[in-house]
Amino acid sequence: NAGVTQTPKFRILKIGQSMTLQCTQDMNHNYMYWYRQDPGMGLKLIYYSVGAGITDKGEVPNGYNVSRSTTEDFPLRLELAAPSQTSVYFCASSYATHRVDSPLHFGNGTRLTVT
Amino acid sequence: RKEVEQDPGPFNVPEGATVAFNCTYSNSASQSFFWYRQDCRKEPKLLMSVYSSGNEDGRFTAQLNRASQYISLLIRDSKLSDSATYLCVVSSNTGTASKLTFGTGTRLQVTL
Numbered sequence: 001n002a003g004v005t006q007t008p009k010f011r012i013l014k015i016g017q018s019m020t021l022q023c024t025q026d027m028n029h030n031y032m033y034w035y036r037q038d039p040g041m042g043l044k045l046i047y048y049s050v051g052a053g054i055t056d057k058g059e060v061p062n063g064y065n066v067s068r069s070t071t072e073d074f075p076l077r078l079e080l081a082a083p084s085q086t087s088v089y090f091c092a093s094s095y096a097t098h099r100v101d102s103p104l105h106f107g108n109g110t111r112l113t114v115t
Numbered sequence: 116r117k118e119v120e121q122d123p124g125p126f127n128v129p130e131g132a133t134v135a136f137n138c139t140y141s142n143s144a145s146q147s148f149f150w151y152r153q154d155c156r157k158e159p160k161l162l163m164s165v166y167s168s169g170n171e172d173g174r175f176t177a178q179l180n181r182a183s184q185y186i187s188l189l190i191r192d193s194k195l196s197d198s199a200t201y202l203c204v205v206s207s208n209t210g211t212a213s214k215l216t217f218g219t220g221t222r223l224q225v226t227l
Contacts, residue, residue, distance in 0.1 A: 035217075042119070042202070042217035043159070090158055099147060104215070106158035 006107035013081040013114045021076040023091030031094045032074040036087040081114045121218035136221045138203030139185045147206035152199045193225045
């Protein structure tokens with residue numbers, strides 16, 4: 001059982017380039033999330049999805065886009081990368097919306113550097 | 116005031132010690148509470164959910180005080196392997212989906 005799988009693990013982008021961070025889960029979870037974590041900061045929610053075809057903005061959505069065409073996949077798109085997007089990105093999924101019996105399952109993370 | 120506040124530490128304790136972390140939250144309507152553990156350069160993993168009556172899992176005890184809006188994590192008989200950052204996470208209902216707010220974490224270093 002793979003859980004939540006993110007690719008790539010590391011990436012270096014030049015300013016202005018674009019890329020897609022891939023995320024897939026095999027737990028049949030409806031809820032999926034993208035977070036970013038900057039040094040010394042808590043995780044910040046970028047986008048989330050409550051099911052296939054439905055996405056919504058989190059706290060820090062600017063500069064990112066998402067899609068949710070299937071239950072399993074939730075890719076995050078960076079257009080026109082900027083140094084401020086240098087961060088560690090985590091994808092996560094959950095069965096329900098944050099009940100005590102439904103924790104988040106995280107992927108291994110993607111370390112992105114924009115120079 | 117931050118929505119979720121934690122002492123960043125680091126807490127340096129010897130093996131076998133008991134250590135406690137506190138976390139305060141500002142939204143009185145918060146519904147669910149969790150402690151996650153994050154090892155260096157790894158993803159967060161659920162340590163334990165926090166139930167209203169408090170709960171224990173082996174050497175770990177979590178408590179919730181809704182009146183004072185804080186949760187705590189107690190680790191007894193600390194092991195070297197407990198060295199990590201502990202994240203306090205609070206869930207509030209925003210309609211479509213609950214909003215999870217993460218604290219910045221408290222770093223624990225257990226030494227010989």
